[in-house]
Every structure is written in C-alpha cells, then in structure tokens.
Amino acid sequence: MNTTPLHVLIVDDDPGIRQVIAFALEDAGMRTTEVDSGQRAVAELRRLDPDMVILDIGMPGIDGFETCRAIRQISGVPVLFLTARDEEINRVLGFELGADDYVTKPFSPRELVLRVRAILTRLRGGRQDEEILRHHALEMVPARHRCTLGGVAVDLTATEFQVLAAQLRAGARVLSRDRLIRLIYGDSAQHSGRTIDSHIRNVRHKAAAMGYPDVIATVHGVGVKLGTCRN
Template structure:
C-alpha cells in the first residue's frame, strides 16, 4: 500500500509540483491550501505524513503543528523560506521531523519524505531487528513504536524515536551529529547540526517532564550518548 502525503501550501503551483514528484515516487497525495483545511483533511482521513508550509495566512504552519502535536505524532516535513531560520528552529522544537528550504528541488523533498517514512531503517538495524531496547527506566519498542519511561508512555515523533533508539541501542558509544545524521538518513544527507540539537532538546524536555532528566549526555566537542536513565537528579 502506498503512503498518503498531505501537501499544505497556499501556493497552488508548489502543491502541483510536489504532488507530481511524490506521485511519481509511488505515493498518494492530497492537498490543502491553508491551515484550517489541513486540519479538516487530517481529521477526515489521517495521512502518513504532512508536508507543511510554515508561512501561510490566517493559520501558519507552526500553528497547525502546535494543534497536531497536542494529540498526534503525525510526521511533519516543514517547507520554509530561506530567511526564516528562527521559524525553522521553532518548527523543529514544536515537533517537526525535518524541513526543506525554499526554493527547493522536488527531488530533495521526495528524498526527505522517504527518509522519514522509512521509520528509522538504520536505527532499527542498530537495535537488532525489532527487539525492544531497555536501558535503565527507558524502554523502546520498535515494533509498536512506543517509548516508555518507568512504565509510563512518552509520546515521540518519528525522528525523535529514531534518534533515541539509535543512542539507546549502543549505550557505550558517543555519536557525533554527523554520525547521527548518517545513521538515520544515509551519508551526505543535508541536515544542519542545529536540527539534531533541536531534536535532542525536545527529547530531554519530554523525558524530564516524565521524571527522566538524565536521558541524554552531551560530550563537549564530540556529540551525544544515552545517559544512565535512572531518573532523579541529572
């Protein structure tokens, strides 16, 4: 069954170009020209991923993301103007999985959509097929895509789950940002360090709220590794 992608942009030409490119890649597409229509379309028939423009009139893509993240971990790929770096970072911190900067190549959008939909193929390989990974009070189940802290569920986006699964699967290893990008998306994938840092901040915030402030350690000048995950004080 092909994946269904909802394209949300107030520019009909961009929607048409992306619909053609994604369709050529074997995906089904639906379109929405504004945030309100996007939320209605998602409620009517949930897609597998949303390509979401940040800058739209009335309801911005960031507002749409906020509403979705209140109750859903639906994957989101943001479309952003070149000069809107603050919005891009905010979009990731709100729970976006990735972003593409306008003007973009349709091929790049397809590649990033495909990378998200693979649901962490490389991360799953590191996890040893589909066996659950337990580390301290953290438990990750790749089959059900569920994360738990001390038995309580923690809602994660696709990319957050992928990243955490990678770190937890190799607890002795310190991963550079480039190594994380290579494992999740493949070598040469154009993602900035700030993107990885935003996902790390999101994970720390979510698990700190659940009683796990020691989820991820930073090794200065190197990168990240999974923390002891014992809870209590970091």
C-alpha cells in the first residue's frame, strides 16, 4: 500500500499566510513546499511534481492568473486559488484559466484543508479504481487521470476531467448545470452555473482543437449532455 503523504505546493508572497497553510496541511498529514513567486512556483512544479498547488492571485510581478497559465502549459495538477477579490468575474476568469476551486481571504485553515481533500478525493478516489469509460472516440480511465480522443491524449485539469467523466457516465441523459455542480463539488457546493460553464467551455475548446467539436452538446433551457465524440 502506498503511504506517501500528499504533497502540496504553496505559492504566496506573504510568509505568514504560507506558514498558516503549511501548518494546517501538515497537521492533516500532508507534505508541503513553500515558494514566494510565480516564477519559483513553475520551477518547483517541474522539479517536484506535487499533487496540488495552492496559488495566491494577488502576488506582485507575475500574479496568480499568469502563473496558472504557465502551470497549465506543462501540467494538469489541481490548482486552488487564494483570492481577496470575491467578485464573480474574477472567479470565473480563474476557472477559465484551469483552476479547480478557490478560497477567499481571510480563510479558515480548516476550510482550506477540507477543500484540498475534496479536490484530491474527486481526482483519486471512490469508484475510479477499475473504471474505464468509453463512447466512440472518447476513452477515460479515471484512476490514471487519462483521457484520449481517437487514441490521442487530452490534457485536462482535474475539474475538467470530472466534468467530462460525469457526462460520460450519464450517457444520453441531459445534466442540468446544478446537477453537474453537485456531482463534481458535492451537495453543499455554492458554485454558480457560470463556474461550471467555464469548465465546459475549456473542455470543448481542447476537444475542438483536436478535431472533435461536439464532445459536450447543449440542450437549450435544460442543460448539457454527451455529444457524438466523432470528428
């Protein structure tokens, strides 16, 4: 059995906040590495291959949004944003860049630990162990975070992967945005429909770039469903 603790990369220019986060995560049995800039975050991501990144948006120089863009060019690692700006436009922009969740400052360390665990559980746990999902050109192996279209790998973030897997499991059924939010974030989630739309848009864009423009289809006034997955 693998007993290696989960490794979280903490990126914030405030050493006090980094220390609070590191203490809370380490107290929960995780391992942490702290960096104070976006440049160092990308370098350490390449070197350490952590299980997750906690990323402050409001850093000087390269901010969290630019850092997330750089991370997404090399990795699908889960990213949780720390933000002092709780306006929906900033949250949606973060999800469009490939973030998996966000926590608003000031935050409860306990809530932060719960969010981290929830993201990693969605990615790693439950019914994923032996599951292989297929529909025409689309194949997903959740336990390996592997998704292919026509045999070619699709680079999805953790939440984008869960969105597409939920559609694949639903088959021909239409899923409302509220239902998708509950499936991915849990029954107590308070994310908006615009949040899930950002992830759906990202999945569609990546699939369309590979020649599959109809992976997720919209049923106007109802929700979304799995498309034909044919090019």
